[in-house]
Amino acid sequence: MFDDFLVRATLAGIGVAIGAAPLGCFIVWRRMAYFGDATSQATILGIALALALNLSVIVGALAVALVMALTVTSLSGRGYSMDTLLGVVAHAALASGLVAVSFLSGVRLDLMAYLFGDILAVGQTDLAVIWLGVALVIAIMFWRWSALLTATLNTGLASASGINPKREELVLTISLAIVVAVAIKVVGVLLIVAMLIIPAAAARPLARNPESMALIAGVIGALSAVLGLRASYLYDTPAGPSIVCVAAGLFLVSNILGRFRVA
Template structure:
């Protein structure tokens, strides 16, 4: 019989998968992979600040991830070269975070869990925060779905329809920051972007509408969580990387089935 910690891990992973599917679809549509990286990598600095000031890890990562998301969104709105700017911010944020966390003795021995996740250590309070945050992000995506889709596919069309693309980009940025804060215990800061992008990329070739792609990406993300955790339990492998590996396998299978 499986232990309670494994069921808590599955529930935590499914909570993140619930928002990773639709949000990852927007990341793929908008080609925001580096955007996700820069926000996720900044979470390490948030961890260092949280431990240094003895506050919640979720609060620290959310604050820093939100600041990074708003900064990147503002720079992109001003016409900065997206790929270059996001690349600089992504790697710089990770480097600064690792340097900062080296000054926190209590974090040095547990650095791997922040980089690659520690989903098996999720407690009941973590589950409450993860599912509450997931509900907030999902509600925002549902309420703004048509606006977000229109501005993602064609910004000129969105402006003609009275939609401000900058506002929608900011809304996505904030949703991404919340998701990063939620997912750091599940897959860690280095793999959050993968959980967003890989299921959405796997679903892209099979869905004919945005809604179907978001639903398929959510399903693949959920299956990746369950199968990755099962493999981690059976093979004694790290849980976070196992989840992302399962997602990568689903992506390869989806490409193979498309060509068959």
């Protein structure tokens, strides 16, 4: 079964969708869309370092994403807003990555594949790493869901309940870094944030509570991956952008259905 590249691509897309769904909900609730975008840009440096050290691209991207998450979280609240810190760190890492790539002799880097994804080239090892990363993120979400939700809704209530909002923010940013790193081969650096936000936003009009929103977002994300790959195969379109286009279409459908439900 795993010899079929379309099966591997579909499993990779579904895995990323499942891992991104609960995190996407928190991004929507916390209005943290820029974090996903900034983290994905910073992973270019991780890709360059991985190629230079002959390591897995996912390992390099994950290392840089984690360092960025820890750096931004530790520096936030010290005179700079989160958006400012993200802008500085992300663009510095992106520029450093592009400069580092120019020094790699004998290494051919397909930037388009990393920017827009190359899901059809996902191998068995990549698939295993993706699902391990997704399993880790889902485990973290189960473990910290209540605390994360409380800290998201009301930081004052969280503090009064013995929950450290700063710690929960760190947990969330680390989880986001993991998903961004494992999703690079699926939708690419520029489209990762779309897969985080669009399914969650599409689920919002159909959900009755936070838990159902996360579940519906996972279903929408997985459906986007399956239908996007099918459309890419039939019409010879780029796989990553096709997945995001399907997700955007489902977002429109869900909002129309949500209006009928309210009426």
